Amino acid sequence: MELYYGEKIKKFRAENGLTQENFSNQLDISASMLGMIEQGTRKPNERIQEKILNLTGISYYDETIKQIKKEIRDITFNYIASNSTSFTPKNVTKLVDALKDLYDTIDDTSNTKIENYLSANGNDNIQLMTYNLINLLKKYKRESIYNIKNIFYTDANFIKHCIPVIVSVLRNSSSLIYKNREIPLYRGKLPFDIKSNTIKELLSENYFPDKNKFAYVIQDDDMFPKYQKGYTVIAMECDEKNTSGDVILSINNSTPILRKVSFKNNSVIVEAYNSKVETELYSKDEIRILGQIIEIRFFKTNSN
Helix, strand or coil: CCCCHHHHHHHHHHHCCCCHHHHHHHHCCCHHHHHHHHHCCCCCCHHHHHHHHHHHCCCHHHHHHHHHHHHHHHHHHHHHHHCHHHCCHHHHHHHHHHHHHHHHHCCCCCCHHHHHHHHHCCCCHHHHHHHHHHHHHHHHHHHCCCCHHHHHCCHHHHHHHHHHHHHHHHHCCCEEEECCEEEECCCCCCCCCCCCCCCHHHHHCCCCCCCCEEEEECCCCCCCCCCCCCEEEEEECCCCCCCCEEEEEEECCCCCEEEEEEEECCEEEEECCCCCCCCEEEEHHHEEEEEEEEEEEECCCCCC
8 A cells, every 4th residue: 555645654653652742742843733744634844844754764755756646647547537438549559659749849948838739739539638638637736735836847847747657557558447448558668768857756657556467358259158259357467387267378379368277287178168169188388378367347348
C-alpha cells in the first residue's frame, strides 16, 4: 500500500509510541495542527517540513510527488474508461504519437505552446482525445491542494511532465481491464527519452505494479463451453514446469492457445473442454506455459 505524507507521519508516530501531543511538542506546533497535517487538510510551512524531515526522514516534496503521480494516473484511467470505444489499438498508437509531438513542442516557459499545437492539428478524434486529457490535467492543477506552482513553475512544464505518465498508462499492459470494459493499449516503446531531472521518478515509474498478470482475448472456441470466443481470461505468470489446470500455452512456439494441462512423469497431457478436440501428449520441452488462468470475464470487444 502506497502511503503519502500525512499518513506516513501518523505511521511513524504510532510505530515510535508517540502521541500527537508528544510529537507536536517536538515540532513546536499544536497537537490540532499536527492532526490536520496527518489528515491532509493542512499543508505545513517550509520550517515545519524541514523539522519533520529531520526527525522522520519523510520528505514533503517526495510524498507530494507520489500523490500527484497517482492522481494524474487516476485522471487518465477515468478518461480512458469513459471513452473506451475510442481507445482502439490504432487510435492509442496515434494518441501516443500525438502526445510525443506535443511533448516535443513544449518548453518550460510558454503556456501557449499547448493550445497552439492542439489548434494546429485539426479537430479529429485523436486531437480531441489529447485536448480533453490536457484540459483534465489543467483542471486538476488548478484545484489541487498542493503547491504545484513551486514544483512545476508553469502550466506548460506541468503538462510536459504529465505526458510520460499518461503514456506509461497506455504502454504498460496489453489491455487495461477497467469498469467492465476492455481497452486495447499501446504495445510499442516509449516514444521519447526521459531526461534527467528533479522529478525523474514521476516520469519513469510504471503504473502497473503487478507485472505477473495479463489479459488474453479468446479467438477460437476449442475450450467451449467453459471458454467462448470473445471472452477475456485473466492469467498470471507461473512456474511453467509445475503448473496444472487451465493455462495459456504455446506448443512448439506456435500461437498461444487455451488448454488444460496435467503432468505425468516427463510428459504433459494437454486437453480441451471441447470434446471434438483430441487430448494430446507432449514432452515438457515441447510446450511453454505462458500463464495460469485465474479469472474469466466477458466484455464487448471492439474488432478494430
